[in-house]
Amino acid sequence: MTMRIYVPGDAAAVSVGADDVARAIEAVIAAGKRDATIVRTGSRGMFWLEPLVEFDSADGRVGFGPVKVSDVKALFAAAATHPRRLGLVENIPFLKSQQRVTFARCGIIDPLLLADYEQHGGLKGLRRALATAPGDIVQQVIDSGLRGRGGAGFPTGIKWRTVAGVQNDRKYIVCNADEGDSGTFADRMLMEGDPFLLIEGMAIAGLAVGATKGFIYIRSEYPHAFRQMGRALDVARAGKLLGPDVLGSGRTFDLEIRLGAGAYICGEETSLLESLEGKRGQVRPKPPLPALQGLFGQPTVINNVLSFAAVPTILAEGAAFYRDLGMGRSRGTMPIQLAGNVKHGGLIERAFGITLRDIVEGYGGGSFTGRPVRAVQVGGPLGAYWPTELFDTPFDYEAFAAKGGMIGHGGIVVFDDTVDLAKQARFALEFCAIESCGKCTPCRIGSTRGVETMDKIMRGERVVENIDLVRDLCEVLRDGSLCALGGLTPLPVLSALEHFPDDFTRDAAKAA
C-alpha cells in the first residue's frame, strides 16, 4: 500500500519552510523509488512545531517537527530514533487536552478531497439540513446557543430568523473572511485546512433562509487562503456540493469569492457589504439591518467564517451537543488563537470557560523570549490589555465584558516585560487613524489628536492634564462612532491606562 506522508500546506507552515521540506521529501521518494505520496494538509495549529511532518503508523500518526530540509533523509533512514520525533501527534499535550469540534479535521485530511472530508464526518450536517424544514434548521441554530464568532457575539440563529422571515425573491449569504485582527488566524487556517466545512455551513444557511447565492469576502493579506478557497469551490462544484442540484436534492446554492483590498474597516459588516458592491468601504448606519437590507439592498445573512463553520456540527450532532459545551451564555467551543511573544503559539479549541492563565501559561508555556509575561491583548487591536493579575478570568463573553474587555475573534497576543503600554496605547490610536473609513468625525480626527496627545504624554509634557484629555477623547470616540473601530479603540487605550499607569507617568519626572 502506498504510504502517506503528511506535510502542512498552511501558510504559517509554509512561512517556516514547509514547501522546501515537501520538495526534499519528494526527492527522497523519487530517488529511492519508494511507494509513498505526500498529502498537503492544513495545520494542526501547533506552530512552534512547524513544519510538522506526519507518517502513518499502526497506532496512528507519528509526528516529526520542526523539520528542516537537512532532517529529511534521516526521516526515512532512522525514523524511530530521529531527534525531531514527537511520538503520536494526538498525544501531544497541547492537542490532546483540546475539544476540537470546528477544527476536528484541520491538519488531518486532504483539504481539497471531498471524499476525505466526507469520510471524516463532513456533509452529514448538510444532508440533514436538506431533509429538514427551513424553520427547523433556524430553530436548531438558535437552540445551540451559537453566537457570532466575528467579535460582536450576536446570536447567529436570531439573525437567520430575521432573514428567513422576510419575503423576497433574492437573498444573500455573505461570509466575512476579513480576519484583520492581529493575533488571529483561525479563519485563515480553516479556509486553508478544511474549506469544505465553510462551504457546507454557508449552504446550510442558504437552505435555512431561502438564499441561493453567497459570497466569501477574503482579505488580500491572505493570498494563500484565497487561492485555496478558489480551488475548493471548483472541487465543490464538480462534486455537486454547490450548483443547481446540491447533493442531488434539486436545490440551488452557489458561492463566489471576492478579494478585499487592504482595509481593516471592511471587517465591519456594513463596510464589507459596501466593498462587495464595489464602493469605498464606508460604514453604513444601522438600521436598516443587513438582515433586511444588506448586499445590493437585499436581505442578507452575514456571518464570520467560524460561525458558519460551527453550523454543520450543530445540524449533524444536534443543538444539544453544541449547547452542552461552554458556560453561561457562551455556548459551544471557541477556537482561541495564542500569538505574539509566546513559547507555544497556536490554535486552542476549547469549550468556553477556560481561564486566561490556563491558556497563556498552560498551553502557551510562557513567553518566547523566556522573560516574564507582563500583558496580553485579547480580541485584536480593539481589545483590552490584560495584566497577569486578571489571568483567572474565564474565557466567556460576559466575564470578559465585566472586566472591561472583550473576547472578540478569540485572538490573544502575549507581551513580555519589555513592553511599553503607553506605546501600545498610542499605537491603538494610530491604527484607528490609519484604518478609519472617515465617516464619523471622532474616529477620523479624534484618533489623530489622540496620537498627538499620547506623544506629549510620552515626552513628559503636562502628563496629568494630557491623560485626562485622552480619557475625554476616548469617551467621545466611544459614544460618537457608528461602528466598533471608533467605538472600541478606547478599550486598549483605557485598559492600558488603568492597569499599567506607571508606563504613562514614567516620563513626567524625566521632563520635570
Place this chain on the structure above:
Amino acid sequence: MIRPARHAGPEAWRPELMRELAEALKHVDGPLLPILHSINDRFGYVDERAIPIVAEVLNISRADVHGVVSFYHDFRKAPPKRRVIKICRAEACQSMGGDELYDEVSKACGAGSDVTVEAVYCLGNCALSPVALVDGKIHGRLDTEQALALVRS
C-alpha cells in the same frame, strides 16, 4: 468566477489592455474591486489614466472610481520597484520586534534600492512573528538579516 491573482510581474502601461481587463470583469456582481485588482496585478499599480477608462466601461463617474482607488491601501498610485516586501506592523509582530525589523529594512532599502518596503497590518501568522510577504511569499520568524537576504536574492 474570479480567479486568484497570477503573479506574472508588472507590465508596461497599455490603454487597450486596460480596457480589456475592465471589459472582462464588468458583468460580475460588484465589478469595481475585481477590475481594480486585475489592473493592480497586471501593471503593479493603478495608473491615473485607468480611471476614466474604468468609469466609462462601468458607466459610473470618474469620481466614484477615484474614490474607491484612493480608499484601499492595496491599489498603488505608482509602480513598485523590482522587489516588494510587505512587513507586518501589527501588535503580535510588535511583541516580537516587528517595529525594529520594519525600521531596519526600510533604512537599508532607502532611495536608490530596488526594493519597495510596505507596511501591512496582520498576515495571519501571528504565532510565528515577525512576519513579512516577499514578492507574495510568506516568511515567519524573520530577522533583519534574513529579510535583507530575501529581498537581495
